[in-house]
Amino acid sequence: MxxxxxxxxxxxxxxxxxxxxxxxxxxxxxxxxxxxxxxxxxxxxxxxxxxxxxxxxxxxxxxxxxxxxxxxxxxxxxxxxxxxxxxxxxxxxxxxxxxxxxxxxxxxxxxxxxxxxxxxxxxxxxxxxxxxxxxxxxxxxxxxxxxxxxxxxxxxxxxxxxxxxxxxxxxxxxxxxxxxxxxxxxxxxxxxxxxxxxxxxxxxxxxxxxxxxxxxxxxxxxxxxxALDGAASGDIDAASPDPEIVKIAHELPIHRYDWWTPVEGCPAPEAATIPPHLASLTDIELGPPIPWHEWDLTAPVSNFLLYFSADELARIWAAAVSPGHTISRFDALQAHVWAVLMLAQGKSPEEEFHMNLSLGMRDRVVPPLGARALGSPIVLARASGTTGMSLAELARAIRAVVVSFTPVRVAAVLHEMAFDVDSRRMWGGFIGWRNTIVTSWMRLGVYEVDFGGGRPRFVQAVMPAMAGVIQVMEAMPQSSSGGPWYQDGASVSLMLSTDVIQRMLKDPLLRKYRGQSS
Structure with missing residues (x-):
């Protein structure tokens, strides 16, 4: 080789x-x-x-x-x-x-x-x-x-x-x-x-x-x-969950796909079953099945890095803002990529697509955990949209999901998850043509990692080749430190089916905001 x-x-x-x-x-x-x-x-x-x-x-x-x-x-x-x-x-x-x-x-x-x-x-x-x-x-x-x-x-x-x-x-x-x-x-x-x-x-x-x-x-x-568990509502060591708290948890837009629900197309049906040590339980209610039929495991997968300049991000943001609504540049960028991706999937305008946003919970609990808190305190949140929605509508949908994760609701969902029959049973997200997972590595200082010989030439998130994952981080800093995350642009990693990525790259909408005058 x-x-x-x-x-x-x-x-x-x-x-x-x-x-x-x-x-x-x-x-x-x-x-x-x-x-x-x-x-x-x-x-x-x-x-x-x-x-x-x-x-x-x-x-x-x-x-x-x-x-x-x-x-x-x-x-x-x-x-x-x-x-x-x-x-x-x-x-x-x-x-x-x-x-x-x-x-x-x-x-x-x-x-x-x-x-x-x-x-x-x-x-x-x-x-x-x-x-x-x-x-x-x-x-x-x-x-x-x-x-x-x-x-x-x-x-x-x-x-x-x-x-x-x-x-x-x-x-x-x-x-x-x-x-x-x-x-x-x-x-x-x-x-x-x-x-x-x-x-x-x-x-x-x-x-x-x-x-x-x-x-x-x-x-x-x-x-x-x-410390995270201490932020949960109610008594999480009780014999059963509090139904009123669970009701609050269900106000949050989260997929609750059930790994144990039998469904055609599951690649590991022998593993997607109730484990032997829980076989005696008689009160298990199966939830929505994982939509394996929406994910073609045999399709070739490509990984492209898209660069969006600070000016391009500003134009996308300006196009996504609507009166009376607060939209961040990150909301706008996600909405823009989402709009192009939905069109590239080639489905009907009535089809609903989901962006599963990986949200950090460190600052969404009381008291906050702090930036140096270790572990994996994340939740996948679901934003839904169609190809018929405008950029502004998609950005507002994303923003509405983000702000819905209030400390009270997060405390409630921690309570709900503490009582999950099995911690690996419920899937908060999925991939495939209808579902895409987005993870942000912004504001983490990935390009500040200097072992003594200078900053890195390139930072790569290492992801498995599975279609349906988008990862966003700052582009390599070229200006002085201390500014907003977008001052040097953004790098968007698309891990998608090869045919879908090729259609996205050919769509003029993808670069609609590149090179325009402000």
């Missing part, structure tokens, strides 16, 4: 400061994402300047990672699903998660070093290549690069086979030119995008300090999953 990446070593890393033996139940929302793909990303670095050449050596990165784990000991621990106890509290219900760490049996963090005989510039686009011309870069081939090892599995991959498996895997790939790629993937119950970025920024700070022989900064991540 022309772009082969060859692993040269792998080892398990642990904190070098002892921590007390500890078992921590993860939060209600952490457990709900057990069947999500791993949180994963790659940071791509050009050849550093002469004075920074040694900042990205595997030896230094390994040492700094060990030092960073002193503030993140749970990531060297054993993630597992809890033992089901029908008479226990909310943390011992079916397939909840916990992590044990600070004991000799900790599996550690998998640390892999690999080499590539190619150059960084031949594989990963520069900012000019991503933003020039049509502003659409075909990144499909990047998904074929083995920037992360195929084995071992992460501990969250199975509720039965987890012993000895890590919950964090790191790979450092050295390229012929002297550049490097640092890639991470974590079990989703322990990390959403914000947690992953918090961690790598802390790791980079430790690496810089070691490289420049400076005092190590005091890292202050917040690993308190119980």
């Amino acid at each position: 022309a772009h082969s990446i060859i692993p040269t070593s792998s080892t398990r890393l642990f904190p070098d400061e002892p921590s007390s033996a500890c078992t921590v139940p993860l939060s209600i929302l952490d457990a709900s994402v057990g069947n999500f793909a791993p949180a994963a990303a790659a940071w791509v670095y050009d050849v550093p300047p002469a004075e920074g050449k040694s900042a990205l050596t595997p030896a230094l990165l390994k040492l700094s990672l060990i030092k960073t784990l002193n503030a993140y000991p749970q990531w060297a621990g054993q993630l597992q699903y809890t033992q089901y106890n029908p008479k226990g509290g909310h943390t011992s219900r079916s397939r909840r998660c916990k992590v044990t760490y600070g004991i000799p049996a900790d599996p550690g963090v998998e640390f892999v070093v690999a080499d590539s005989s190619t150059d960084i510039a031949s594989l990963f686009p520069s900012v000019e290549e991503r933003t020039s011309g049509a502003g659409a870069f075909d990144a499909s081939s990047l998904g074929e690069l083995e920037l992360l090892p195929k084995s071992p599995d992460l501990a969250s991959h199975s509720s039965a086979d987890f012993t000895g498996l890590p919950c964090l895997i790191v790979q450092v790939t050295n390229f012929k030119c002297g550049g490097s790629v640092i890639a991470l993937k974590s079990s989703h119950p322990l990390a959403d995008a914000q947690t992953l970025t918090t961690f790598i920024n802390d790791w980079a700070a430790v690496n810089r300090a070691l490289f420049y022989n400076l005092p190590l900064s005091l890292l202050s991540p917040i690993f308190l999953p119980a």
Whole structure:
């Protein structure tokens, strides 16, 4: 293979400061994402300047990672699903998660070093290549690069086979030119995008300090999953949920697809059943089936990166604003991409489409958790629309969904989810032609990750090749820091069926607002 990446070593890393033996139940929302793909990303670095050449050596990165784990000991621990106890509290219900760490049996963090005989510039686009011309870069081939090892599995991959498996895997790939790629993937119950970025920024700070022989900064991540659960309404350890609180939870626009409801087209019907330890329950009411028929698993999938300049975002926003309504630039951008995507699907104007928005809950609970709170406190929220809706109407639909997640309703949905018969049963979203998942990595500082040799050339969210996922982050900063997220434009990653993406790229609507005068 022309772009082969060859692993040269792998080892398990642990904190070098002892921590007390500890078992921590993860939060209600952490457990709900057990069947999500791993949180994963790659940071791509050009050849550093002469004075920074040694900042990205595997030896230094390994040492700094060990030092960073002193503030993140749970990531060297054993993630597992809890033992089901029908008479226990909310943390011992079916397939909840916990992590044990600070004991000799900790599996550690998998640390892999690999080499590539190619150059960084031949594989990963520069900012000019991503933003020039049509502003659409075909990144499909990047998904074929083995920037992360195929084995071992992460501990969250199975509720039965987890012993000895890590919950964090790191790979450092050295390229012929002297550049490097640092890639991470974590079990989703322990990390959403914000947690992953918090961690790598802390790791980079430790690496810089070691490289420049400076005092190590005091890292202050917040690993308190119980704080989220404490924001739930009512008594979540009671024998049954409060129906009045559940009624409030159902005011929120959330899909509640039922994994256990039999349906034709399910790719794993033997797994989509009530697990044996719950077989004796007689009061299970099955919910709406997962619409597997809407997702063609055999269709080719492509990944394109679309660049939207600050001026283009401003024009889209201006077109989406309507009197008496507050719309953000992010609302407008999502609505614009959604409008083009719905047309590209080629369905009738009456068909309803759903944008499943990944919303962070850190600042939507009382008291707020704070930006450095670790875990995966996210909920998928459903916005619905049709091709007959205007850009302004789609933007308002998205904004209405976002503002509906008030602290009172979020507290209620936490109560509802705490009583789920099984934490992996209900799916808050889906993909396919009708459903699209959108995740935002904005305002996370993904391009501020400096290990000592400068900022990255390119940051890539590593996603499985499944049609129906959109990811948004800032474009690479080119102006001074401190401005709004959109000051240098936005990068939108489309992971969609190849034919759908091609129709989107050919549709003049996609670039309707590019190059116009303000």
